[in-house]
Amino acid sequence: MNMRKYKTALVLGTGRSGKAAAELLRAETCDVVCIDQELTPEYRFTALPFTPDVAIVSPGFPLDHVWLKELIENGVPLLSEIELGWSRRQCPVIAVTGSNGKSSVVKWIAETIAVNGQKPVVCGNYGFPVCAAVMAPETPDWLVMEVSSFQLETIRSFRPEIGVLLNVLPNHLDRHGDMECYRRMKLRLFDRMIAGDTALIPFELLPYVPDDSPAMWKTFGREEGADFVYANHHAGEINVSGTWFDNPVLGVAAAAVAGVCEACGIPVHAAKAAAHSFEPLPHRVQLIAEIDGVKFIDDSKATNLAAMCAAVQLFPGAVHLIAGGRAKENDFSFAKDLLAQRVKRLYLIGEASSTMEATWQDAVECLPCGTLEQAVREAWVRAEAGDTVLLSPACTSFDQFSSFEERGDCFNAAVRTLSRKGDRNE
Numbered sequence: 001m002n003m004r005k006y007k008t009a010l011v012l013g014t015g016r017s018g019k020a021a022a023e024l025l026r027a028e029t030c031d032v033v034c035i036d037q038e039l040t041p042e043y044r045f046t047a048l049p050f051t052p053d054v055a056i057v058s059p060g061f062p063l064d065h066v067w068l069k070e071l072i073e074n075g076v077p078l079l080s081e082i083e084l085g086w087s088r089r090q091c092p093v094i095a096v097t098g099s100n101g102k103s104s105v106v107k108w109i110a111e112t113i114a115v116n117g118q119k120p121v122v123c124g125n126y127g128f129p130v131c132a133a134v135m136a137p138e139t140p141d142w143l144v145m146e147v148s149s150f151q152l153e154t155i156r157s158f159r160p161e162i163g164v165l166l167n168v169l170p171n172h173l174d175r176h177g178d179m180e181c182y183r184r185m186k187l188r189l190f191d192r193m194i195a196g197d198t199a200l201i202p203f204e205l206l207p208y209v210p211d212d213s214p215a216m217w218k219t220f221g222r223e224e225g226a227d228f229v230y231a232n233h234h235a236g237e238i239n240v241s242g243t244w245f246d247n248p249v250l251g252v253a254a255a256a257v258a259g260v261c262e263a264c265g266i267p268v269h270a271a272k273a274a275a276h277s278f279e280p281l282p283h284r285v286q287l288i289a290e291i292d293g294v295k296f297i298d299d300s301k302a303t304n305l306a307a308m309c310a311a312v313q314l315f316p317g318a319v320h321l322i323a324g325g326r327a328k329e330n331d332f333s334f335a336k337d338l339l340a341q342r343v344k345r346l347y348l349i350g351e352a353s354s355t356m357e358a359t360w361q362d363a364v365e366c367l368p369c370g371t372l373e374q375a376v377r378e379a380w381v382r383a384e385a386g387d388t389v390l391l392s393p394a395c396t397s398f399d400q401f402s403s404f405e406e407r408g409d410c411f412n413a414a415v416r417t418l419s420r421k422g423d424r425n426e
Helices: 016-027 066-073 081-086 102-115 130-135 179-190 203-208 250-264 268-276 305-312 333-342 353-360 372-382 404-421
Strands: 008-012 031-035 054-057 078-080 093-097 120-124 142-146 162-165 198-202 216-221 228-231 286-291 294-298 319-324 343-349 365-370 388-391
Touching: 008 016, 008 066, 016 031, 016 054, 016 081, 016 130, 054 066, 054 081, 066 078, 078 081, 081 130, 081 142, 093 102, 093 179, 102 120, 102 142, 102 250, 102 268, 120 130, 130 142, 162 179, 162 250, 179 203, 198 203, 198 250, 203 216, 216 250, 228 250, 250 268, 286 404, 294 404, 305 319, 305 333, 319 353, 319 372, 333 343, 333 353, 343 353, 343 372, 353 365, 365 372, 372 388, 372 404, 388 404
Parallel strands: 008 031, 008 054, 054 078, 093 142, 093 162, 120 142, 162 198, 198 216, 216 228, 294 388, 319 343, 319 388, 343 365
Antiparallel strands: 286 294
């Protein structure tokens, strides 16, 4: 189980995962010091009461952070909270990573396991911190983890029995540098797999599978050569007709879930039932209201261009797109053709407004709006029955909001104001 007990530990970051890691370690009689960039800005390694056996690193700390460099120089091993919790697990693990769609897939997998009469616990980047999940009094049948590329940076022995890489699309390049490095980071999920484990990847990533890997590799996608194919309203053997997943964008993720079900021995009817009762998570392509025939969709979770492009493709009519915020990417050009084809007008907010306008203005009409509330009002004035007003920012929220949730809530509040007015020209 790779369970190593520590006498002393340093926890970097005092968010949910950091607090859970500290609680687990202290329950094992480990001496723990917690530091945070805001709460302990004057921290010095030399002032610690001990040289820590390990440092549990929040995913918010990049590897080139001065604190991490100092720890490495002093021979202190770095460990992700997910791996610390994983090392204390008492059940098998399904781990899901990817650029987009992780939380929804994790939710569907967990609900499928529950329909099958077993107990799952959702943890990691979505749900409980892993350290909190393994401290629960009742042992689940499965841990279903959402894992980010940031968390994968500091894993050492982490090994899920079933691993899923949903997609590798431009994201977090401000931290990982380029797509090759980013893809390599995502593929770390499979590094420690052994014979009997299952690794599920998109069909197009098959060339990147290491020749010496003992895991069972399976592919999914829309290609005929994939092991699990989305086509004709089916994801593998799962009938997803009429569900949230029955479209060319989410159908590929559904094919990955079909692979997970086969690896877990879960019957198709359980996955089908869970798909048909599935309710999307908040701020993920969520229908907020329909006013005078205009639909308002909250996709605030779309913090990169690939997620925005996926959302735009889901709506057949005219799309009034609200985008902008703090960019994670430098090149907006690859979305240009899609915007020209599918978006009627673009309403820009936040720090990235000028860059987006400069890149896209010859493909789609751009209206700089400054604030989200103003963008909603401008879109409402111009939208007609049958149109969709879509918040899918392609950026983080941190220039104007504390989180994508707050940004989505702001959108929802602005839409509710419109419904109370009753007259979009008022």
